[in-house]
Amino acid sequence: MNTPATVATSPPAAVGNQTGEDATKLGGRRAALLISTLLLGVLSFQLNASMVTPALPQIAASFGQGPDSAAPVQSMFFLAGAIAGPVIGRWSDFIGRRNALLLVLGIMGAGTILCIAAPTLPLLIAGRFLQGVSSAVFALAYIVLSENLQARVFGTSVGIIAAINGGVGGADGYVGGLMAETLGFRSIFVVVLVLTAIAAACIIKTVPSGRPQGVRGAMDWWGAGSLSVFLVFITYFVSGGSAAGWTAPSTLALLAGTIASFAAFWMIEKKRNHPLIAVRHLRSRQVWPVIATTVLTLAGIFAIINFTVVLLSQDIHHGFGLSASLSALLFLTPAALIGVFAAPLAGWLADRRGWIKTLRAGTGLSLACAIAAATFSDDQIAVLIAIAALGIFYNGLFLTAINGLSVLLSPKEAPAALPGINGASFGIGASLGVVLVAPFAAQATSAGYATALWISVAITAAAFLVSLFVAAPKGEKL
Incomplete structure (x- = not known):
């Protein structure tokens, strides 16, 4: 696999048309290699989400718990994904797309190993939280495609990655259930770990390195922190309203936290020189x-x-x-x-x-x-x-x-x-x-x-x- 020498720094300037900038971007075989590599990365996340779902009852039973106790296995996974997407996506503007992708896969790999070896359900849930960080790979993949592919293949490549959003044609859930029944739920995590390792190796060889040009400043960690708090509050507010009722004191407290955290995020972003995303935007x-x-x-x-x-x-x-x-x-x-x-x-x-x-x-x-x-x-x-x-x-x-x-x-x-x-x-x-x-x-x-x-x-x-x-x-x- 060849590593491109140049890294494009902005989305295609003319949608659907050949531009002068396209001369430095990838097409043909090299574009296909990049798309395939990113596809492996997003599959690592998607299989973590879809293959585990049918195994939830077995996971709870293996730790001597009822089915309800398995809910955090998925909820913490998706909560981590909601936080990681905006934070790591923006951080990649400063550390580079390849480094960000490897960071995401590294955290997911650590979480996967913890899930494989977890002796208790709380430790497995902690591993699932680490695995959920892999959700950021979708946003990173779209950005890498826009910066490195010719405009005429950008749309098709986005469609290829987006197609994985719904799973692998529905077969992944079925295979996950079959593996849980025959080999145990931990076998699913072994498959995910192997795929993650392959994806990381391909990313090292295929995705351009270096920080994107034209991006100034440093990471806005105050904005990232306040946005993360807001996402946690709104996630628990939505789930809490369903479970306890929309007028329950706990739900109203979560609503207050949601409003306060968003207001804090808004005020922080107004004062930062290089915000996570400017208020005017x-x-x-x-x-x-x-x-x-x-x-x-x-x-x-x-x-x-x-x-x-x-x-x-x-x-x-x-x-x-x-x-x-x-x-x-x-x-x-x-x-x-x-x-x-x-x-x-x-x-x-x-x-x-x-x-x-x-x-x-x-x-x-x-x-x-x-x-x-x-x-x-x-x-x-x-x-x-x-x-x-x-x-x-x-x-x-x-x-x-x-x-x-x-x-x-x-x-x-x-x-x-x-x-x-x-x-x-x-x-x-x-x-x-x-x-x-x-x-x-x-x-x-x-x-x-x-x-x-x-x-x-x-x-x-x-x-x-x-x-x-x-x-x-x-x-x-x-």
Whole structure:
């Protein structure tokens, strides 16, 4: 593998067009090697998330605990990811992308070893927290692609990476369950550790080294710390509101902490010479609509696919009465599998027709699918078709476009800021959506499922409206 001698420092200046800057960027075989290397990195994270899920009951039982005790195994993993994305993403502006990727994989490797050897559940949960840092690899991968690939292949490469967001065509969860049943849950972590080591070796050989040019100043650790506190508070506020109720004293205390920590972050950023992300950017159409669109779309669509329809399809009295495995095969696997092929095509389309058009098409057509699922919630075939179509419009068009735009619209002086913050928004949106529909879907009635689906429709409609405010990347005409 060859290491490029130069490192590009900004996203493609003209979307979909050949630029003079492209002469110093990668194409052909070298581009394919870089994409493949980054794909290994994001797979290390994704398999950590998806393969462990079916093994959660066995993990709890192996330590003599009930199923509920396994919840932190996943929640701490995703909490660490929400924090690591913005912090390590921005830090990579100063220490270099390759160093940041190796740092992330090193922390994940240490966490994986701890999970393999953990004699107690608390130690395993600590290992999962360290593993969750690997979530930052997605944002870092998108930035590396924008800085090193020719504009004509940038969109397709973003689609390839985005395709892994939904898992490996649904097969990873099945394989994880099979491994847990036959070899024990620790075998999953062994596979992840081997993949992490391979990814790190490839990154050393393939990803350019050195600090990106044009980035001045030093890491804003005060901003990073205050943002991390805010993310912790908002995560626990969302989960606490679902468990204890929105008016419970503990929930109100978490709400107060959320507001106070965000206010502290805002004030800190106003006073820093080189902030994590400048307040003026947070107020601009380049930033806040991207974040809001991500949160709202995840809140609407994720809740439909991964919560409401799962309960509906397995309800023997007011749903479709399917087994858990058949429900996953019919309603989860098709969308994930379609997304694997649709996302790269969506990136190719975004390069040629425009990122904003692709985003709005993805959000609008996802809304149409949500409306169809809500309107015909008592028809198994109609719901199946609507969910499968989300593999094209949500897993394909939306996820590719929003991730590409987070790179293209990030401030020049902080190119990793928006991808990192946007990455954290995925978990916040997904959690919020489930919390909002859970009280209605949990009623296990036809009316309850329909209400939950229509709530998701309303949230997705709000996402589409907000997407209309997203600014176009430089050089793209609407």
